[in-house]
Amino acid sequence: MRVHRLTFAALAVAAGLSLTACQNGDDGTGQSAPSATSHGSAPGGGSSSNGADQGGGSDSGGSDSGGSDQSGGAGTGKGSTGKGSTAGTGSGASGKVDRCHTDELEVTAKDNTIDGDPDGTVAVEFKNGGGRDCAISGYAGVDLKTSSGTVSAKRTGASAGQSILKNGQSIAFGITYPLNKSGGSGVRVTGLLVTPPNETKTVTLAWPGGPTLPVTDGAGAPVKVGPVGSAGQGG
Numbered sequence: 055m056r057v058h059r060l061t062f063a064a065l066a067v068a069a070g071l072s073l074t075a076c077q078n079g080d081d082g083t084g085q086s087a088p089s090a091t092s093h094g095s096a097p098g099g100g101s102s103s104n105g106a107d108q109g110g111g112s113d114s115g116g117s118d119s120g121g122s123d124q125s126g127g128a129g130t131g132k133g134s135t136g137k138g139s140t141a142g143t144g145s146g147a148s149g150k151v152d153r154c155h156t157d158e159l160e161v162t163a164k165d166n167t168i169d170g171d172p173d174g175t176v177a178v179e180f181k182n183g184g185g186r187d188c189a190i191s192g193y194a195g196v197d198l199k200t201s202s203g204t205v206s207a208k209r210t211g212a213s214a215g216q217s218i219l220k221n222g223q224s225i226a227f228g229i230t231y232p233l234n235k236s237g238g239s240g241v242r243v244t245g246l247l248v249t250p251p252n253e254t255k256t257v258t259l260a261w262p263g264g265p266t267l268p269v270t271d272g273a274g275a276p277v278k279v280g281p282v283g284s285a286g287q288g289g
Contacts (some may be wrong), residue, residue, distance in 0.1 A: 071150055151189045156255035158184025161248055165262045173234045176263045179226040179246055182219035191216035195249035196229055196279040203241040207279040214281035227284050231277045232268055240266030
């Protein structure tokens, strides 16, 4: 009986071990599923890779397209504003032409007396050498330097219109003065001072007219200046 009991016990132990082995085998098979699922983390990795791609796309596309466009837009806006501002302050934007300045004008004088005229005439020419169009109108300031002091020319009172001088163009006005027919030495003229209209800088020229003016007591004909554009004739 004892032998049979030991045999039964041994069989029971063997059966138990067999069942345990089967359960362990089933558990191993059951664990293999999570292993496949974790391999299925490739979609998760893929999604992470896609996220990086999307992030890259967002960095390159979003910031490149958004940031660059905005930056470019801002640059263009500033550029446009700068150009607009510059144009606004320029003479072209207002449609006005700035006046001719003394430093832009080549000033010359020549004798323009016509035989038979009671007075002598000197023509003064302004030539635009400033490289741009400029406007000129009115009367120039004219003074004669003489051995007795400075003689200022009087305006004729003729109408003075505006002229636009293109670069290289010229315009003239005339100075009339009394001829010395007295036979005396008269007052010697030593120079001519010309100030363009609306300017303060004066140009000194040699006097090309008669060498002397008659000595008068103030009742004689004065030196006169015509408006710019008077074609070299003072009166």
